[in-house]
Amino acid sequence: MASRTARRRVGNLPAERTSFVGRRQECVDVRQSLAQSRMVTLTGVGGVGKTRLALRVAAQLGRSFRDGGWLVELAEVHDDDLVAHTAAQALGIQDWSARGVEHVLADYVRDKEILVVLDNCEQVLDGCVKTCTALLDVAPELRILATSRQPLDVYGEHVVVVSTLPVPEPSEVGHLAGPDAGNGSSMRLFAERASAAGFQPAADQDRAVAQLCRELDGIPLAIELAAARTRFLSVEELLARLDDRFRLLAGNRSALPRHQTLRATMDWSYELCSAEERLLWSRMSVFAGGVDLAAVEQVCSGTGLARERIWELVAALVDKSILTREDAPTGTTRYRLLSTVREYGLSLLSEDERNRLRGLHRDHYLDLAERGARDWFGPDQLQWRARISAEHDNLRSALEFCAAQPGQVQEGLRIAGALWFYWTACGLIAEGRQWLDRLLALDATPTVPRATALWVCSWLASHQGDLARGRATAEGCSAVAEHLNDAVLAAFGLHLLGVDAMAEGHLEEASALTTRAWSRHRTHPKITSPMVMSLVQSGLVACLAGESDRATGYAEECLQITAAAGELWTRSWGLVVRGLASWMRGDAHDAVVHLRESIGIKSRFNDLFGLGMAAEVLAWSHVSLGEHERAARIFGVLDRLWPLVGVPLMGAQQLLDYRREAEGRAREALGEGAFGKLAAESAGLPLQQGLAAAVREKPRPAPRPAREQRRGPLTRREFQVAEAIAQGLSNKEIAAQLVISQRTAEAHVEHILTKLDFGSRTQIATWVAAGQDANA
Known part of the structure; x- marks a missing residue:
């Protein structure tokens, strides 16, 4: 790993929110281990600081890796099959293929010089082993830094045991402001966190602080929890209460293992909370990842907790460092329990109480998903995208609960079906397909939720190129619709059969099916995005059939409908069809105008598949206009983009042929050297930056009045x-x-x-x- 300077920062490593104390030698040791081994795992007890150490090392090394450092958070992942999906999402890969996400990940990192931090692997060890093996086998310049309470046992793994912070003996105690290395690290950590809580330990309290840190075995999480209590108790009072707690747990303090120390600290912190705070702590443990105040009020209020008291209790738990507060991109405040704190809260719930709370949790996120589906066709799409993305962990948890509990599968189908917009518009095709396939296999009762899940599954499968599954699920939707005599679901069955026919190249059949679907959809009093997508699909089929005027008519109808609703995402697809139709009839100037608008919209959604489709046709249009340099730059961006998606141009042979011909013309016009240089310049930029730079150039205007x-x-x-x-x-x-x-x-x-x-x-x-x- 050669050292590099003046390199742009690449990756998703978070900025540190609090100071990093001590661990200088450990940082050196881990860096050296990564230089010698392609996979290093940090192990140790909960709360010992494995994550902080891993992130500090990753931040130190980030610029040494051409393709950056990337954090994959697994604390809320409990299904081994979701490890690869989570890694793909963290790396920005939107997999539309049916090859298996491990294969897509492997293809993506094959030529990358990249550092991947896999955090909290212990509850999904098998999934981590599978993913790490797949990546290490193909990417010689890839390094993995994992954190886990036990080794992963991957071939070639180097294990580093993370110890607790050293604590000085009474004879060694100096002033708290002493060096951050050596035996004073635990004391300095306490001093800094206590200062953040508004308390400044006096110099004559050094021995009491040292004894407190020794009682806590130097475990960073335990020390931070204790420091937070200095808002209410002196150091001496804290120490006295801890001594009482440990005497109750064991007569021989020296024999108390560190995991008992952390448990005892949790017990102690729990007892320092009021009865209402304790109840909220345990109930909030059913949430996965972050949560907003509205969800806490909905799920956690009830017996013993008045709804109007929730916000005060949340604030109290933040003050006590039980909850961490974070600002979400949506503009709302979210709260999070650290994984160790959450585990403790869950342990306090009986099985019946846990299932009751998870049922309330499921109901809340079912309602959220269905409201998102209803409101998606309107002006608030970007807000809904951000909101649902923020709730990914909680939605996974709700789906897992439905799949694991007898009699809950129909609710799971409702959630997975309602999230069609999340799976498609946000690039989570593979994960959505996995949930739908799993739930559909558990309950074959012919219901509206099942029929909805079937057409959504068909949509995802067809876009993945799994045409057999796409047709089977579309036919299944039609059969359930007929059984229920449901005209809306019947129209979706026609629509998805049309999508499958188009993918199979049966354009006449596809045209008949999608136009029939739209003729039924358009009479519905509440038009939705997937309904209008049947109109978009009709336009795309018309383009492939060479009927550009008819395609233009479909596209214009889509643009009128979406403009009236203030809708953007479906509109962006109408603009793709409009641009493709214009290019096919020889009006490349008109195509460029519509495709640029589409790209502007899709960039805001980070709709990588849609960006690929729009940018492809834009590049072809520039070739038609003789603007080969602009086309070359866009082709360079596309070479970077499509590996993040998995299936270029939906795998449609006709579109692939158009791409091959257009790129060939640009290469011939520019020469291989010039074409390669321009393409490489664009491909070397961050994706959105490269695309913006390639698209920003204005084409020569066509003569107009x-x-x-x-x-x-x-x-x-x-x-x-x-x-x-x-x-x-x-x-x-x-x-x-x-x-x-x-x-x-x-x-x-x-x-x-x-x-x-x-x-x-x-x-x-x-x-x-x-x-x-x-x-x-």
Whole structure:
């Protein structure tokens, strides 16, 4: 691993939230071990600081790895089959293939110089062994740094036992501000965490602090929990209470093992909480990962806990360091129990109480998933994407509960089916397929949840290229719909049979099925995204059949419907079809306009598969316009993007042929050397940055009338809205002036910002004014 300087930071390693105390020699030892072995596992008791040490070493080494350092958090993963999915998600891989996620991961890291931190492996050892073996076998420049309470026993693994922090003997005690190395590390940790709690130990308390750290065996988590109590108790009071606790546990303190020490510290912390705080601690242990206050209020209130008291009790547990607080990208505050603290809380619940709480937890996340599905077709998609992504661990936990409990499978099918938008729009095709296949195999009762799960499973399977499964589940949906006499589900059965027929190359059959599906969907009083996707599918089939005018008609209908709803994600697919149809009929200028808008939307969703589709057609359009350098840059980005997705261009041979022909023309025009250099420059940038740079370049404008030049890429109505913005009108005032709904006005503003690549209304106003000056 050669040292490199001035290298851009790559990876997802989190910034440290608190100071890192001690462990200097341990950091050196772990770095040396990684230099000698491709896999190093840090082992030790819970709370000893394995994760902090691993992250500190990874941060120190991150720039030494060309492709960065990446954290894979496994604390909330309890299914061995989900280890690879979790690793893929952490690395940004959106797997649409049916090859098995281990194979996709292996292909992705094959040529990478990368450090992967696998944190908290102990409860999914078999899954970790399988994943580590798959990666180490193919990637010679990959290093794995794992944390676990026991070794993984992977071939070539080097094990480093993480010890507790050293504590000075009474004769060695100096001032707390002494060096951070050596025997004072545990005392310094206590001093720093106590200071954060608002308490400054005096110099004459050094011996008491040292004795407290010795009683806690130098376990960092136990010391931090004790330090948090200095808000309420003196060091001497803390020590007295700890002595009482340990005397109750064992007559011979010196014989007390460290895992008993941590348990005793937890017991002690628990007893220092009020009765209500204890109850909330145990009940919150049913959550996986972080949780927002609304979920805590919904699930944990009830007997013994009034709903209106929850927020005060949460604040109290944060003060006591039982809960950690974090700000989510959604703008909400979330709370998290450390895994060791959570395990303790779960141990306090009886089996009946745990199942009751997990049932309430399941109900909360079922409601969340179904609300997300209902509201997805509207202006709040990005907020829903962020919210559901933040709840990934809790949704997994709810699905696991449904799959493991007799009589709960139908609720699991409801959750997995409602999350269609999460599996597809957020690139979790493989994981969604795994949950659906598992739940469908557990209960064959012909119900609405089963039929819904069947069409969602068909959609995922067809996009993975598993056409047999796609057709079988679509037919299953149709059969259940007929049994229930449910017209909506019957339309979805037709739709997904059409998707499968298109993937098989039966375009005439696909066209008949998808158009019939849309004719039924469009009469429904509540249109949803998957319904409109049957219209998008009809347009794509028409493109492949060479019927570009009919495809354009389908795309325009999609754009009108989505604009009225303020919807973006389905709209972005309508724009792909619109751009493909324009390119196929020879109007590459028009194609570029629509594809750029689509890419702008899809970038905000991080819809990698959709970005690949839109960028492909954009590259072909630039080739048609003779803009081969721009095309080469986009092809370079695509070479970086498709390995993150797994299935280029849905595996459709006709589209793959278009790609091969367009790329061949660009290579011939530029020469292999120039083409390769431009492509490599784009491929060497972070994905979104490379794509933005490649797309940002404006194509040569096609001749247009003066009014059209001033409008740029905007439609007539969008330009009217832009002019109103330039006049200083609000969305409400724009709606009144143009006689449209406020939601439609908001959607137009969103589309204008995306098309012009602007971030504010002020930029729109400036753009309008500049255009008016130019055409005066």
